[in-house]
Amino acid sequence: MLALARNARAAARRMAAATREQKDAALEFAARELLRLRDPILQANGEDVAQAREHGLSAPLIERLKLDDTVLLRLAAGLRQVAALPDPVGSEIERRTRPNGLVLRRVRVPIGTILLIFESRPNVTVEAGSLCLKSGNACILRGGSEAAASNRSLVQVLRSGLEQAGLPADAIGTPATSARAALEELLKLDTHIDLVIPRGGEGLIRVVAQQSRIPVIKHYKGVCHVYLHADADADAELAKRIVLNSKLQRVGVCNAAETLLVHRAVVDTLLPTVAKDLLAQGCELRCEAKARAALAAAGLTQVTSADERTFYSEYLDKILSVKVVESLEEAVEHIETFGSRHTDTIVTSNAEAGRRFQQLVDSASVFVNASTRLADGFEYGMGAEIGISTDKLHARGPMGLEELTTYKWLGDGSGQVRV
């Protein structure tokens, strides 16, 4: 592990000085290699899938593991899209000329070596690897054991792309083993690795955060809220559209809504309308008492009851927690207590209420009259996303290429000294 990290560190130094042309060429070469090596890649993937079946992995997990021609074509297109994105490295964040004539520039530079830990989906190897490469970082990709053969073949594609472009292959590394002990060893190498990004289930991320001596950027889960304010019935169609899209457009993702908060003033009018559509689309509603009573009064009885765990739940499924609140402040309080600081949205026609919600809710993304599903690197115009951070330092919300950089201060002087 130490040799792997050392090689990555040495490669990181060369990557930091690589030109945009070299990095883009490496991505283009990798795209070609990916298609040229179609057969061995799919064969390696076939081995993983066969073994996963033997080990009795669930059907959805096996589905996520599978590569085919469509996926490979999409991955190759993705590599070219990353090549087309602007290079964040070297861009000037700010410039100040001091009274003594010293010109200070704050410029973007790569972070260095990034350890990416992920599960199951071998696509992540190509997607995350390409973003680290483009941002001038070296990375160590540590995938799950169930995708070991697939990941190895995809890492080889990226390394070959780097070599063909005259860049160090070691800028993309992978441990020879996916054993837990090897990961634990990597997490201690804080003089060689600059950042750890774990992606996967909450359990994995908690283990990584607990054991790492290296800074970790992560999100444990996404318990996103839609709050219908007292005046949300002014445009019932808009309210309905946002609730339904936030919950149901895609359910297995971290920016899907898990909880609906409804101001008491619109419980009898707006809530039944929204609930009817949710139920019609097969969404279960887990309601606390007041919400349940309001729905029952409107003739909607096919709902379930909330218990003490309900509002902490990230369902990733067609289930929505529902609660009535007395005020915007109570909604904020609820989000503070039960939320995950990911993304929350208010539906209101009152600009002042929107502003207040945005100020008080301490989440990475806070929306007014927009679906929580829009909290995403592509939707934010980043062109790509390596993950979402609910941490507070360095990066919050979707992380694109810029978030994979840090900065340094360059000072150009003509003999300035401290007086």
Next chain:
Amino acid sequence: MLALARNARAAARRMAAATREQKDAALEFAARELLRLRDPILQANGEDVAQAREHGLSAPLIERLKLDDTVLLRLAAGLRQVAALPDPVGSEIERRTRPNGLVLRRVRVPIGTILLIFESRPNVTVEAGSLCLKSGNACILRGGSEAAASNRSLVQVLRSGLEQAGLPADAIGTPATSARAALEELLKLDTHIDLVIPRGGEGLIRVVAQQSRIPVIKHYKGVCHVYLHADADADAELAKRIVLNSKLQRVGVCNAAETLLVHRAVVDTLLPTVAKDLLAQGCELRCEAKARAALAAAGLTQVTSADERTFYSEYLDKILSVKVVESLEEAVEHIETFGSRHTDTIVTSNAEAGRRFQQLVDSASVFVNASTRLADGFEYGMGAEIGISTDKLHARGPMGLEELTTYKWLGDGSGQVRV
């Protein structure tokens, strides 16, 4: 400790919504309290000093511990200076309008609750506390046991300022005990505390970094380099001025130079000139063999020999390590191996060499023809400094008010959903 952190967390929510006027008023009230409570503060400090003498603390440590009227006046002036600085909270970092009409704004917000750990100097209580307050954070100030009474009285001043301005006193907290066990407990409270900033000796900082479950921003030490390039003799006066200022303007600070690297081409011309002045000012020179030989040839024999620890050393004293290198690349390599990623400077009349040095050296601040002593929050125009980071994430180099903030994404929509 849990109650302390919980109260700070609750206060942080109110501080995040505080107006600039309230925060500045709190600082002004605190400045007045500081002068009004002169007698009890100096009395508390007197107890600390008496106890320090009893425990046999060294004279310089006792000197750092002492408060007097001059220090109190300076601290009060500092509080007013922080009040006069712009408020970073709420400022818009960027704004983008997406094709679907969603307006995204990235705005600065406070980080939340910051745990500041420091030793000895009670001034830090006021300086760091005022910066956390102005940036809308709550903070827990954990000073050393030797300054316990002084720190308590100064924390009281800040709390009283907050209360008089209608802000929560708990935005400035301090543990009732400076016992190590209490600190260890605080470092585990990652759901209540957002950031730890340790300031002090390398030993303390290493313990904090190792035990903390909360993100830490820090610098262990400052081994800063001045590199005299092959053409540095083109302006020998400039070279001399930068070396002497970097090393000797003040020696006990992290941005003072500890190592002089000299390109072989100027070893016989420039090095003796520079060395003569350094020696004349009482600076010891610890030279590797080639530098020593060159100086001996110039008749300068009163130097010492470098050993294997020399180039890792942060002397904080009138001592300078000296080494001859064959090239700019070797200088960079040396800095990579022995440096602390704090601040390094090149002296050259060649703009291309300067640019290359700035690109290759991976430090928070990289200068051309300027003294390392300029790496400082005030010199950078930040108005104040809470510390210097040699970490790579979130903040690098001097940290002012902006570096005590993070951001959130605010999205203003009109019914936008994910399609």
